[in-house]
Amino acid sequence: MCLIALQGIREFKLESAIVHRVKASFATIHASFISFKDVRAQVNANRGASFVSTQTRVRPNAFHFRRQVLILQRAGAGSAERQFNDWEQSTSIARAFSIGRTEAEAVSALMTKVQKEVVERLCAAVKSRGMAKLLTHDLLSKGLLNLAWTSGIGPTEAWKEELRNRDDGVLVNLVVDRIVGDHDKALPTMRKAVNFKEGLLLHQAAGLFLHFLRALQGVSPAGSFTDARSKLEDQFRQGPFFAQIECTLRSEKEAKEQLLQKQLREADLNTVAAQVLSDFAVLEKMAPGPTRQAEEHALDMKYLRDRQAKGQEYVEDWLSKNASLVQVAESMDTAVGEFLKFKEQYIICTVDTTVFPANASYIAAALKNFCTFLSMGSTTVGFVLFPVYQSQTSEQALVKHRHQLELALLKGGLSVINSVQVLYTKPESGASDKRALAQPAMATFHSHFSDHAFLKSKPVRTGTLGPVPLIKFSELLGFDDVSKPGASARVEQKGVPCHEEMIQSLLDGVPIDDKDTVILLDVVPNRFSEFGRAAVNMNLRGDGPTVHYFGLIQQEYKTNLTAVKSMVYKKWDEDTNLSPPKTRPLRESSAAAAAVPSLDILAWANDRPVFPAVLLTKFPEGTAEHARMLELKKDFDEKYPEASQPPPAVGSGRAGDAKSETHGIPWRLTSDFDLVSYKKVIMPLCQLLRKLAIDQGLSEIEVCDHVLKPRLAEDGVLPICFRYVIAPVESKATNVFKPQPAGDGGSDPVRHQTLGSSLAGNFDKLIGNKRASLVWEVDIETSPGRLVATKPKIYLTCGFRLPSKSWVNLSA
Numbered sequence: 001m002c003l004i005a006l007q008g009i010r011e012f013k014l015e016s017a018i019v020h021r022v023k024a025s026f027a028t029i030h031a032s033f034i035s036f037k038d039v040r041a042q043v044n045a046n047r048g049a050s051f052v053s054t055q056t057r058v059r060p061n062a063f064h065f066r067r068q069v070l071i072l073q074r075a076g077a078g079s080a081e082r083q084f085n086d087w088e089q090s091t092s093i094a095r096a097f098s099i100g101r102t103e104a105e106a107v108s109a110l111m112t113k114v115q116k117e118v119v120e121r122l123c124a125a126v127k128s129r130g131m132a133k134l135l136t137h138d139l140l141s142k143g144l145l146n147l148a149w150t151s152g153i154g155p156t157e158a159w160k161e162e163l164r165n166r167d168d169g170v171l172v173n174l175v176v177d178r179i180v181g182d183h184d185k186a187l188p189t190m191r192k193a194v195n196f197k198e199g200l201l202l203h204q205a206a207g208l209f210l211h212f213l214r215a216l217q218g219v220s221p222a223g224s225f226t227d228a229r230s231k232l233e234d235q236f237r238q239g240p241f242f243a244q245i246e247c248t249l250r251s252e253k254e255a256k257e258q259l260l261q262k263q264l265r266e267a268d269l270n271t272v273a274a275q276v277l278s279d280f281a282v283l284e285k286m287a288p289g290p291t292r293q294a295e296e297h298a299l300d301m302k303y304l305r306d307r308q309a310k311g312q313e314y315v316e317d318w319l320s321k322n323a324s325l326v327q328v329a330e331s332m333d334t335a336v337g338e339f340l341k342f343k344e345q346y347i348i349c350t351v352d353t354t355v356f357p358a359n360a361s362y363i364a365a366a367l368k369n370f371c372t373f374l375s376m377g378s379t380t381v382g383f384v385l386f387p388v389y390q391s392q393t394s395e396q397a398l399v400k401h402r403h404q405l406e407l408a409l410l411k412g413g414l415s416v417i418n419s420v421q422v423l424y425t426k427p428e429s430g431a432s433d434k435r436a437l438a439q440p441a442m443a444t445f446h447s448h449f450s451d452h453a454f455l456k457s458k459p460v461r462t463g464t465l466g467p468v469p470l471i472k473f474s475e476l477l478g479f480d481d482v483s484k485p486g487a488s489a490r491v492e493q494k495g496v497p498c499h500e501e502m503i504q505s506l507l508d509g510v511p512i513d514d515k516d517t518v519i520l521l522d523v524v525p526n527r528f529s530e531f532g533r534a535a536v537n538m539n540l541r542g543d544g545p546t547v548h549y550f551g552l553i554q555q556e557y558k559t560n561l562t563a564v565k566s567m568v569y570k571k572w573d574e575d576t577n578l579s580p581p582k583t584r585p586l587r588e589s590s591a592a593a594a595a596v597p598s599l600d601i602l603a604w605a606n607d608r609p610v611f612p613a614v615l616l617t618k619f620p621e622g623t624a625e626h627a628r629m630l631e632l633k634k635d636f637d638e639k640y641p642e643a644s645q646p647p648p649a650v651g652s653g654r655a656g657d658a659k660s661e662t663h664g665i666p667w668r669l670t671s672d673f674d675l676v677s678y679k680k681v682i683m684p685l686c687q688l689l690r691k692l693a694i695d696q697g698l699s700e701i702e703v704c705d706h707v708l709k710p711r712l713a714e715d716g717v718l719p720i721c722f723r724y725v726i727a728p729v730e731s732k733a734t735n736v737f738k739p740q741p742a743g744d745g746g747s748d749p750v751r752h753q754t755l756g757s758s759l760a761g762n763f764d765k766l767i768g769n770k771r772a773s774l775v776w777e778v779d780i781e782t783s784p785g786r787l788v789a790t791k792p793k794i795y796l797t798c799g800f801r802l803p804s805k806s807w808v809n810l811s812a
Helices: 002-011 020-024 039-046 051-056 062-074 090-097 101-113 116-129 137-141 154-159 170-185 196-219 225-238 240-286 290-322 335-342 360-374 395-411 458-462 487-492 496-507 530-541 559-574 588-594 613-617 624-639 685-696 752-759
Strands: 323-327 346-352 380-385 419-425 438-444 464-469 518-524 547-553 603-605 608-610 675-678 681-684 706-712 719-728 772-782 785-796
Touching: 062 101, 062 116, 090 101, 101 137, 116 170, 137 196, 154 196, 170 196, 170 225, 196 225, 240 624, 290 323, 290 547, 290 559, 290 719, 323 530, 323 559, 346 360, 346 496, 346 530, 360 380, 360 395, 360 518, 380 395, 395 438, 458 464, 458 496, 464 496, 496 530, 518 530, 530 547, 530 559, 547 559, 559 772, 613 624, 675 685, 675 785, 681 685, 685 719, 685 772
Parallel strands: 323 547, 346 380, 346 518, 419 464, 518 547, 675 772
Antiparallel strands: 380 438, 419 438, 603 608, 675 681, 706 719, 772 785
């Protein structure tokens, strides 16, 4: 850039306008001198430094290398052969000049093995056309243009003398003519360098062409052959003659391959079609009639109903011996009588006021009964979890509630001197978890007794309990990614594992033997009865001594009883020593009818035949064989329509009549094809009921606020497997979802779970089309089987398949 700028300044005579200091910074470099010790250093320094390479940045090649060597010779640098004597050894060239093996072999060929006239012709062609799209190094390195080389190899070995490069250079020059001619005839964008494989074909064609000329000369008149030879050589150089031969050979080869492929497809088709027809015959012999199918379905459903009833009996029996959740009124008048029968047992009475109950009458009655329970004996201990501070309470309320608890304990004759500090850990929580790592608690005893058994408990002796682990926010019960827990809910729930360790810590050090009974009396449980769930979970696993749980739950928390029953039922359902098989054992007649048939090519799954999808892709589309496979698939669908139509999936149903009211979203289903969401998976109601019957053995499911009956066939007698008639109950007191008000529109942002309130008064205009619609999320209670609605959401209900490497406009 400096040289160009300086030359421009001189041409326009602007030297006087330049500041002296700037002028002094310019200089003209006329030449540079470098001393080289041998030819290797000279070639490496100048290799590729030609005008063409500097303009096009083309990678240096064997011809550049040869040119630099010749320039050095002409410049008087001495003979290259004298300084380097291994031009015939490509490995020596590659090592000495640091070039690749193929390029070194090409250099060796140009320097020593190719005739000088041929090399000059190649150099001239490369100089004007470039090497990148003319020929490759491997054509030179493998000796195709070398003197005495022959292309008579493989199938043409018998012609090796006819196809040999001779001293006259006729064959080699004819090959060079074809390479250059083919390059010049092709469009610039279609040009391609000739490699060794393509050059071999050209060489063989040129050799055979010369043989043809010699044979033609022997039978032609002396005067007419010279003119004919010139025309034939021109035609060969232009390529049509060779192109026709090549095209003919390619066409014949492709025709043979197509014929062979067609014969193979026909043979495969005959075999596959025979196997499919044979399987049709096997299936026709074993296919039961509709009456038999109805009988088997009825037997299956009866077995599932009986099994479900046994499970519910086990749940009731287990709970009667191990746990009981009693719904109490606000006054808790009947609570004391329920538990006086447990006198002289090891009893832990718990009061969880982490979030202080808002009902003053309830907490007063509960504390009164708590004091009464502790007066039952010296083997009874009270464990009180005091309130903790969170953003939905105040420091004044915190002190007031704790003072209220301590006064009630003192009034009931209990001690308040055994303080316990509960320590927590948050092993799986992030930095956003601001819950406190400690909570004040108290172990209390009745003053009528002096020698309390639980004074030996480790938390009572040390004054600390834990550390015990808190669960993550994402695992809190009753909340999900939409319904986020508030401040009080985040501190109230500690998790079942946390409460299990609390129970084990309270029993640590207490002299309990195998004959003793341990009672956990939950006087004031938290919202989810976590002490109860922990005790039931420990008993189901068989960890430590059996802890009989009895909880006094309020009416609004009665769902905890269902949750505990579900835990016990799940244990029974999964333990093969307790529960019978999940599917009905087949009788001999049923087994014969339901035996897996021996099929040749069709598949068998879920007690029905399946047409393998791979058969439809076995033959190319558009062929007669593919059309035949489509015909066989159509015959299969007609013979076995239930097998060809899987249970309805996403997109095949609708969301139900859930938008007929303007001020809320009612829970109403009108068809068993209406879509519901179970565990974040959308499916029609009939498919969900079938899944519950097969996977969980729940044959009888009650759908809350709806009447569910089996759907009958056209004859009105036989039921259709897993099809139902459903309708809302006549009562209007159904579940209606009404979002909470969004607020007064102040500066606080609206949370996404309350955004639905913006549609208040217009819920009948919610989205509902083929792409998206409103779907109710549901949950399952297993003992007894009951489907309950939780909340409605807008779900994508369309189904589409995108080919690989493609895009689609979703707004279309």
